[in-house]
Structure formats: C-alpha cells, structure tokens
Amino acid sequence: MIQVRNLHVEIGRSRILKGIDLDVRSGQLVALVGANGAGKTTLIRALSGLLSARAGTILFCGAPVDAKAPHLLARAGLVHVPQGRRIIADLTVEENLLIGSNQIPHVSASSRKGLLDGEYRRFPALWERRRVIAGALSGGEQQMLAISRGLMMLPKVLMLDEPSLGLAPRVVETILRMLRSLVEDGLTVLLVEQAAYSALRVADHAYVLRGGRVILAGPSAVLLADPALLQSYLG
C-alpha cells in the first residue's frame, strides 16, 4: 500500500531523514518506533504530504505521492492522525467526527450517518458527549475522537502519530488493542510510537528509527526478543 524508497527529507538546512526504505503491506499493522528526535514524525508528515522530499520516492497504492496536496491524499484514503490529537477545539464532538468525512466526495448522507453510528457504537463515550465542545474532553476521549474522525474518512491506510502521548497506560492499552482489532477486520495501519514494547505487541511488522535511519526492521516478534532494541533507546 505504501512503498518508500531512499527517502531524504530536510527541514530548513538540517537533514532529518537520510535514506529511508519502508513498506506497509495491505492488512498489516506496521509499527515505527524509535527514541525522540529519530525522525518518526518527519517521516509520517512526508507520507501525508505535509513535507516534501529532497530525494527518494513515496508510492501510495502504486501512485507517487510527491507534490500532491495533503487534502487530496487524505481524500484518496491516506489518513494521518497527527501527534497531539489536534482536535478542532471549538467544534462539538459530532462536528469533529463529521468534518473529515464531509470532504470525501461520493459519500451519501445516509452512508455517512451509518458511519457515524458505527463510531458511536465503537466508542460509547463519544455518543454520550456528542454535543460537547471537543476542547472539554479528556486526553483519552480526544484520542478516541481523533481516531474515529480518521476512520470516518474511509481510509485505505490509517497513520497514527504517537497516540499514546500523555495518556494513562491503561487507556493506551485499550487504544492499541482497538487498533489491532481494526487490522484484523482488514484495515491497514501505520503506527508511530515511542513506547516500543507496547506497539510491538500489537504490530505485525516493525521498523526502528534512529538518527534518521532505519537501524532495525522485521517481524515484531523477532524485534521484541532483540536486545538491540533496548540498546537503541537507552544506550
């Protein structure tokens, strides 16, 4: 679904990504882990079109991503749930849920309603607070909202940037298990996380980033057993 070859990305004059190769296959949950500053967020932003590449290629469903506007990629099914949730704080929960979906053409009002009901079933807390201004939600609820909002856009690939940020461990586990079940149902997910163990336990395949390069890659079970993983974090 996503194919990255030799990707180099610069921000200002600093080279952040130095030749990344990455594959996200359909129906997989791929984890992208690494300590902070390794370039994970930069990579995901390059994938969704917010950053342009200095060199290298990114293919989404076989078509190059380069220079395509982010909103077009999002409508085409490459959905990026950004770091820090970034909920529209002044809109209600329901408005937030609908806003992404409203941009997708060829979705009838009734199917949109169906999707909405589906999300409310998935997260009953959102149903209860559907008329609440989104800024008033707790961190965990906001993360649920962000994920649902992404799912409402009928993604082919759902990319999440550190959904665990600032959340209590129990909530994090719930969210990760939910992502796993989505993948079991056929969704493709790219998960960027700092908490490597937790992410690897729900992933099929994983990449470890450090200093803008992929230093470890493989099936997550293999990586979990590898002591090099701990070393890449704590030195």
Add this chain to the structure above:
Amino acid sequence: MSANFAAPWIRYVIFALVVAVFPTLAPNAYVINLGQEVAILAIGAAGLNLLLGLSGQISLGQVGFFALAAYCTAILSARLSWPLWLTFPAALVVAGLAGLVMGLVALRARTHFLAMATLAFGLIAAILAQRWISLTGGSMGIAGVPLLNWGQFRAGPTNFFWTIGAALILTQIVSDFTIESRSGRILRSIKESESFAATVGVNAPLWRVGVFVLSAVLAGLSGAFFPHQSGFVSSDAFTLDRSLSLLIVVIVGGLGSRYGHLIGAVFVVLLGEAIAGLYEYANFIFGGLLLAVMLFLPRGIASLTTIVRRRGEGSAEGRLESRSRGRLPSTLAPIADWEPGEPILLLDGVTKRYAGVTAVNDVSMVVKSGTVHALIGPNGAGKSSLINVIAGLTYADRGSIIFAERDVTRASAYRRARLGIARTFQNLQLIGGLSVLENVMLGLPRRDKAVAYFLRWLGGRSFEAEQRNQAFALLEFFGIGRYAALSPDELPYGHRKLVELARALAQQPRLILLDEPVAGLNEEEAVEIVQAVRSLRALGVTAVLVEHDMGFVMSLSDRITVLDYGRKIADGSPEEIRRDQSVINAYLGVPAS
C-alpha cells in the same frame, strides 16, 4: 553586515563636503529645494528604519510626530516669537513624549494591532490638526513662520539646505551608531526573539520603548524643519500619505540597511519629479511600487548592492577536519566562584500548569556545581517546561527555585541571566540578521562607558576590537572560528549549535541550560558537542541538560533526573538509571513478561 569600509568619521567628513558643495553645483533654486525634500524625507525615514528594520515594530502613523513637532515650532516661533534654537528642542521634546506614549502602547499591541494603533494615532493627529482651528489654523494654517535662512533672503534656500543637511548628518551618525554598535545587535535580537534576548540579559521592553521614542524624535526633527522651509504650515500637509511615503522610502531603499533611507528618499523624490506630469496617478504609482517591492524585492534597493558574501574556507557542508582549538583567554573564563560539588541550583516542589495540564508536578532537584546534570524522560514528560521555568521564561505556579543562594522564583528572565544563568534553545534562537561573530558578541557583558564607546566607534580603528577578539576566541575554542563573518543560516546544523554554545559561554555563566543540544545531529557532530560540554565542565561551569539521545546522556552526565508525566520518577547516577525498572517502563512501556 558589519564590515566598515572607512572609519566613520571619514564618512561624515565626505558627507559634509557633499552637503556643502551641493547648492553650488545645483543649477537652480528648484534643485536645492529637491535636496531639501530629500533631507526631510531621509531624516524621518531614518527613524522608521530603526523602528521597523531593527526592532520590527511597525508604525503607520509617523506623520503624527511630524505634525506635533511642526506645529510646536510654528506656534512657538510665529505666535510667541521664541527663537528657533529654543523651538526646535521644544518640538523634539513634544514628539519624544508622544513617542513614549505610543511606545508604551506598542508593548501591549503587537504586529497588526500596533499597525492599527499607529494608523489611528496618525489619523487622529490629522483630524486634530484640521479641526482645532484655534490652535493650528486648520486648513488655512499658520502663516508668518520665520524662515530658517540665517537672516539672508537670497541665499535662504542654500542656508536652509545646509542647516537641514547638518541635521541629516547628525541623524546619520545616530543611525549608523545604533546599527553598528551593540544597540543594533540588541534591537535585532528583540525583533527575532524577545525571550531569547531576555536570556542574554536584555531588558526588552525598555529597548522597545526607547527605539520608539527615537523614531518619534527623528520624525519630529524632520517635522520641525518643515514650517521653516516655506514660512507656512497647514493641516493639508499632514495626511496618511505622508506616513505611507516614509514607509515606501524605507522599504524601497532597504529595510534595516544603513543607507536605505537615503537611497529611498532620493529615489522617491526623483520618481516624484519623473512623474510630475502624471501627478494625478502618483498614489497609484506609489501604491503599486509598495506592493511590487514587497513582492519582488523585499530587501529593497540596498540589497542589490550587497556584495555576495564569501563562503568560508572549505565548504560549509564539508567534513570536520582537525581545527585549531584555541585556549580560552582568562578574561572570558566563567565565574568559577562556587565550590565544586556544592549545590548551586535548588528546586523545591516546583509545579507548573498550562491550561489545565500539569506539565511539571512537584519536582525537587539539586544540581551540584561543576557537574553535568541531565534531565530525561519520554516525550511530553515536562522537561522543556521545567527548563523554561528554571530559565525564567515562565514562572512556577508553586514551589521555589534557589540559584546561587538567591531566590529567583519570581525573577524575570533577564534578571536571571545577569545572575549567571545562560541557556541554549531546542529550536536554536540564533539571530539570522547578524553574523555568527555578532551572535556570540550578544552574550558578552557590556563593559565600556558610553561616551568612550561612542568616540571609539567614530574613530573607527579599534571599535569593539576587544569584544571581537573575545568572541572570536570563543568561536575558536569550539573550533568554528572560520565561520565568524557568515550568517548563521549558512552553517550546517551542528555548527549552529556550537555557535549557541559559544554565545552562552560568552555570558561567563555559572550555570548553563542546554535544551536538546544534540537533537538532529549526526554522530560526528554529536561528538563535537560532547567535547564542548566536557570543556565547559573543565572550566567549572555547571550544566543542566535536557536530551533524548541516551548515548549522549549516559556518556556525559554525572547525575540524571528522570521525569514522567511531570513527576520525578528517578534520580541518580547513569548506571543506577540504566538499571532502574520504572525508567525502562516509562520509556518503552511494560515489557511482555
């Protein structure tokens, strides 16, 4: 940016000669009049250049100060028969006071709010001029204002020109001195980052208001000359167009440059002459000029004449060869007046909340002098917030901070800087408008007495030589002396971080806060930083650093404090931390059992 081609005093001698000779060379009185117009514009524009170009504060109402001064001198001389050598200073004082008021407004209102406020000020001044007929005569104006011709009628225009020319030279001296000296560096740093300026000990609000007053006085100076040119002043002269023409002069000439206001003034006056037949379209042309210059040549005409700066020896991207590592001169040695190992920074129960989120929760920490103390934790743990609280960019909601036995909990950032806390920034607050050397000089404490400083500048020879040498020695100490003349934007990322370190060291700090010193660096560059921090420790400087790169932290730190969700979860030596299970859990999540 700072290269002096000739000693200042020589420039002004030449300038004076030009002014002296101009009326003689001019074919007729009309041309002399044009020269007067240029001078009036240039003096006002010099003030706006300093205000907008250096300190980044926008004013669309300079006409207000112009009008205040013009009326002041006209009324005092025409109605009360005061001599001009008294009315001029009075006019400048009035303009300066108005500048003080607007400067205070500028502290509260920024960017487009300030633009509107100054626009309103200018419009209100114009309305008052028009309608306060008893004072200003309104549109009919005040006649019988004495001409500034030193008593000679025929040579009047020439004498006026010489007088205003002298004023222009004085203005140029003030402007050049401000730009080329420490004031220029400080103003430029305030424009780009006020919080950074505070951390090098600059009282930013004071400087902001000060430059506003200066710009008002210069606008007032040009306004004071105005009535004495023709002997008449009417409210018709004080329209928004005058503020906008000053703006156009400055933008077209080159914002922030030394001669932009002169170039722009000449350009605008000549353009006005060229389109004299099309005077109906004047505003259209000038409006279009403003639009076009902003879109296509934002740095103005002056940027066309900038010599392309030479690249440093060796490409900026090149590998790091062994470079000369200078020794640090004793005059720059940090104040090592604290016993090594004694607590120099004490945090007790520090709590910081942001909009309902508790970023830092009851953190206590002891930092010992002469050590490298690291602050680590997963993303969002509160490390940057804690650094900002220590530096004084925000204040703790609860708890106390004792530095060098002084309670600094409520002290402002610039006060803490003066007490000996220096810092580097995660997102690098280097001032792009200054050279690398000048950035380092920003850290140096001020030593000279004002008058001696000024005279040395005027003389040109050894101006700031000592400071330059010190700054250069600091750059050499970190092995990057060859970049001294370049702009920071031209350096590779790793070396920009070294520049920040050099600048922090220039402050002769007791404590240096390093915010992610190796973020974004490759292996080689990180090694340089490690060596740099070790040298700092060898000098007796205490370092507190925030970092994610564990290799860096483990190899360098004497002590580590770990935060998670704003709380301290561990505190100890690197070995202890590496083995601490709660730390591992915080970073990686709970491992599968």
Add this chain to the structure above:
Amino acid sequence: MFGSDLLQVVLSGIALGGTYTLLALGMFVTYAASRAMNFGQGDFLAVAAFLGMAAMTIGISGAVAFVGVCAAVAALAMAVERIAIRPLERRGDGESLNVGWILTTLGFGLMLQNVITIVWGKSRYYSPPLFTSKNLAPLHVFGAALQVDELIVAAVSLAAVAGFYFALNRTNWGRNLAAVSFDPATASLLGIDVRRTITIAYAIMGAATAAGGVLVGPLGTVQSHMGPLFLVKSFSVVAVGGLVNPLGVLIAGFGFGVVEALSNFFDSTFGDLYPFLIVFGCLIVWPTGLFKKRLSDVR
C-alpha cells in the same frame, strides 16, 4: 423635542454602526482564515460607495446596484488575497517581515483610492438615497424621523450577522473555517482544501464590505479618502468585540456607532475622537476584547 432628537441621533448611530459591523465581520473572517487582513478594506468600502452612487445616478435600481457592486468587490477581494496575501505566506527567513501583508494590502488600497480620485476627484459627493423611485418618506416614531435608508442599513447588518452565524455553524465552509483557523496543516489532513476556504472567506469579506459601502453612501457623503478612517473604526469594533465572536462584533459595532453619533451631537468638532478614547480605554483593561472566543485562536 430633545428626546426625539436624541432618539434620531441614536438611530442614525446604529445605522452607521451597522456599517462598521459589516466591515468588522469581514476582518473577522479574513483573519480567521488567513491570520491576515486587508488594510485596504476601507478603500474597498469607498469603491463600493462610489460604484453604488454611480449606478444609482445612472438609474439602475437600488437592488440591482447592490448585488452588482457586491459581486464586483467580492472579486476584488479575491484578487487582493491572491496578489497581496498569498505570496507572502511562504516567506520564512528571519530577516523579512512577518507582517508584510500589512504593507501590500495598504499599497493595493492606495491604488484603489487613486482610481477613485482619478474618476471622481477629491470632493465630497452626496449619494442618492437607495430607493429614489419609491420616494419613501421618513417613518415617524416617538416624534423622531427615521430615514428609511438608515433602517435598511441596520436591518442589513443584523441580517449579515445572522447570516454569519448560519454560515459559521451550519455550513461545511463554516466548519472548515474553524478547522483552518485552528491549524491549516491539520485541516488539510482532514481533506479540507485550505486555499479554497480562504478564497471564499475573502469573497465574503468583499461582499460584506461592499454592502456596507453601498448602504453608507446615502447616510452621509462619500469622498475618495474616506477609507482609512472607516478601517480604523471598524478595527476598533473588532478589537473590542473580540476578533472571534460575531455577536460581540455586532454589539460593539452598534455601540461604537451610537457613541460616535452622540459625541458628534454634543461636540460636532471633535466628536469623532471620543469613541477612540473609549476604545483605547477598553483595550488597556481587556486586551483581548470584551467578548469570549468563538473560534479557537491557537496557533
């Protein structure tokens, strides 16, 4: 009678305040969309006023002139966004101004002002009332004579505010605007075409400004240099109303107009200036405006 005089003054103040409200709504929507505004907006108003006057002098009916001028100025507004605002978005280096759009829009406004002066000169013009053919007499309420045109302005501004509420809360564009105002990058990740959202916002600013311009003409006189003062007054309204709340803008707009009308009634020479003093006072005490946020200001 003094009372009815006062009532008349208050009502004409409300009418004038309606104009400020219309401009202020335009400022609000452009700032929300692009974190910039049109410093030549006053000159846009002047253009609309003159075009409206010209149209009605020729004999075009009030309603057609209104719609035509709104369309024309909306196009002008989209042009200023394209020419003077968008090109400056990308400038990132430390040296250049991050308020360059102030200068470019000022330049654009200056050019418009000159066009007016070329065609109509600098003198004051009396604009014909909007509905000349109907020859409506003023309504008499409590002994005060209310001009129909004044009522129309007040009604239009109320309608505009209502329209704004509707647009912001019930249309896709309005919700997209909330997202773009919050963070353009996030908005684009949600599939929102940020550029188009901004362009529509500017078109709305143009239409609202034009409405104000056509309607303000008959209330007093029009003059080529009338723009800047309207700009500053409308900005004061938006600053007090909070740059984020349409209802606050409406109340502040009417309030400003009434204070101005009353000040002019009691002191015809300097009446214009008293509202400014009050605004300055308000802003010193409440720098973020008197009304709470409707749109998130987080950037």
